[in-house]
Amino acid sequence: MARQATKWRAGAVGTAVLALTLTACGGAKVGDDSSGSDTSSSGSAGSSGKCGTFNLAVNPWVGYEANAAVVAYVAEQDLGCKVTKKDLKEEIAWQGFGTGEVDAVIENWGHDDLKKKYITDQKTAVDAGATGNEGLIGWYVPPWLAKAHPDITDWNNLDKYAAKFKTSESGGKGQLLDGDPSFVTNDEALVKNLKLDFKVVYAGSETALIQAFRKAEKNKEWVIGYFYEPQWFMAEVPLVKVKLPEYKAGCDADAEKVACDYPVYKLDKIVSAKFAKSGSPAYDLVKNFTWTNDDQNTVAKYIAVDKMTPEAAAKKWVDANRTKVDAWIK
């Protein structure tokens, strides 16, 4: 027994020594190769002290990710900031202004309730101007349907086709597919006040909506639903917007009585009050950042369709649009 034990011990020591000698002669050591891996974090070490850490919220849709990718890339490469991206839903991101965990939200869709709560009441956030993107919300149909029945893009004709939109969920009426719970919708009120023979069915997620439209276009199915642009999916299937009664200022004031289209949202940027006063160059970048819907769609397509990493997508766009970027950081 004792002899066996000694054998084992000797074996273990032997293995260890062998392993050590084998490795002693080859292999780079951790920390030696600082030139290779960490260019992004300390690319311009001199200025990183000035900018410090920049906490950027990333809300969960690809268009937002495109904004965030480009801003983060520029902040790291040109300003030497240490950018921490935080994947959060809107509500939680805004909450983070107060707790100091989030510096900026880089694409905001309306959210008047949040603006009132955090900008007016708690004063923990401030507006940092428009992104230049215009957000449209409304009812959309797949392109094949708009082509086969061009008159369907006017709400007046929707009732004519209501029977075609019937599904197992819509209780004998036409189905109007609503989706992403993150956005306020007036659709139930709209259906009621426009006296349409439709029922709102809640798909519950953007994923479910996109999948429904994708399938509808492929199999030539009848689907009408709530959607919005800019959205990367439009590059894959260019959905067609249905015309609702025109939006006039104040026509959506009473949620119960809405009978008009959604307004055009000027997408904007929100930053924490503390960040705005910090004098960080990242704040100036966020404030100056503007681009067009086409710009965003390009980067969003790199990410969603071409499956590039956000960093690679941002680099590709920045390299091609240097003049625009320079205007943000001058």
Next chain:
Amino acid sequence: MTVAMEKPPTPEPPQPQDAVPEAAVPVAAVRRVSRRMVVGAILVVWLVLFAVLRGTHTLTLAAADLTDLHRWLNDVNDSIGANRNSNPLFLYFFNEIRLVIDTLVTFVQHLISQPSDSRPLPQIGWLGVVGIAGFVSWAVGNWRVALLTVAGFTFFGLQGLWQESMDTLALTLSAVFVALLFAIPLGVWAGLSDRVHRIMTPFLDFMQTMPTFVYLAPLTLFFLIGGASATIATVIYAAPPAIRITAHAIRSVPETTVEAADSLGATRWQSLLKVLLPMSKRTVVMGVNQTIMAALAMVTIAALIDAPGLGKTVIQALQSLDVGTAFNAGLAIVVMAIVLDRVTTAASVREEAARRSGGRLLARRRQLVVAGAAVTAVLVYLSHTYVWAAEFPGEGSVGSSVASGADTASTWVQDHLSGLTNTFRDALTNGLLNPFQTLLTDSPWWLVGAVLVGLGVVLGGWRSGVTTAVCVGLLVATGVWSDSMTTLASTLVATVMTMLLAVVVGVWMGRSPLADRLVRPTLDAAQVMPPFVYLVPFLALFGATRFTAIVAAIVYAAPVAMKIIADGIRNVPATTVEAATSAGCNTWQIITKVQLPMARGALTLATNQGLIYVLSMVVVGGLVGAGALGYDVVAGFSQGQLYGKGLAAGLAIVLLGVMFDRITQAAARRTSA
């Protein structure tokens, strides 16, 4: 969430009236018939009254409408947010907790997943982690699970997900550590004292059935965004199984043993430390196992508040409907769950084996452990020092082929099966779901309430009748009665289908060990694969409908029910089956006349668990078109003004869960009595 569930996660409390059954046996047959008739009568009365009163007192509430309770909850939430920085409770209590947990998480992350200050890589590289994992698995389990562990961990690297996997592992380990720190003492306490057990049970039910979405946003208010919040969310969900199973373990130590210790003059502490704890060790390890599985089930949800790891990969991939990438990350979660499950299971079995074999092997084993530790130390040193051992080599090409394989498979299914599936969906929805839902939502609320209470009394006795009445009252108070009824209809349909499927597969598994061995890994995978991964192909097949939600619920709930039924069938004494065979019964007769009736206890337990698991998928259902409570919760998570309503909907889910759990458990106790 529970892989390889041999033990029920909600152990039934010991029956208080043990003396009664003997007297009741002769009457039992008569009573069962009459009970069935009473249930029938209740249903007939319901149908008649429904025909008369249809559409009155239905308590419907439109999607954007709120009640006063919902508004009040909104205000509470807002005022917490506004006073966060001045409230002493925050400054001296929550912030301290956050600090401690954050330090723990960051420490583990720096060890295995994240670069720390001056180092570009974590302290221990892949070789070291694989070495430690393999060594620990061998030391607590056996060499077979050690091999599995090494293979599994290496697979993460090959998938190109090494860092993500280690982030997930770090978070899971921290959460499990914190959970057990509280759960085991609480479990022991609940095991020793009946009163504590009774008080604790509703809280545990609440923690397990309250949808995580409801408290995720407030948690970030209390504990800020990041590791600490994610860990605490996980702890809330993962601790209850450990508490329950520990209590159960302490309670199932034979009384005679404890009495023997007492008569030898042992003090309370001595009998706890020397008798109760050692004797319940094996079951307690099962509790640890369940806690780990529950923690892994939270990985994707925690990613919604910026928890690092595999969950993030899944969520991000789904933003662009990238099924392949999401599946690859989901697969890593599955592999991690299976590895951790097998290791802890092996550890619990070993406890037993070690106790039996004792002395002789022990001395030699000690030498082996020392040798293993030495080798592991070398591996850790190497992985700390050299890049090749620190950073997983290669580009993760296995991962991209897994992803493209999954993409191809999901596209094929979508293209070739959707015609078939639509017919099936429409038949089930129009034939069963719609009429049933109409019956529930269009009846007056007091009628449905009375029916539920009546069924509770008939099936579970007076006490569960009272519980049902309280639950119905509270459901009305939440203001989401109508949505609750819609959800209830889908839930019951899903449970019925789950049970049909579970009986078929469970009987097959129970009768054939080979089938069991083949099917079981698939069941494990179905339980821990994040639902987000398979929702996209399901949506393509069935559209955004209640049916999709039902299918998702079945995928999640059926494995548990199958395992319980298979277990029950296997536990039917072999001699009984042989006797039936020699009496000339054919296979069908053996199954229907002998095995299923004798496994009745398992069947009711499976129904109970099936229902609870289906309910836990309500929120996921809300993401794919189920509407009702699930949608309310999701919308409450996404929109400030709907927060209160989401919370109320979450409470309604808890109430439905508690109600059915109590009725089925009481019914199970009656049938087994």
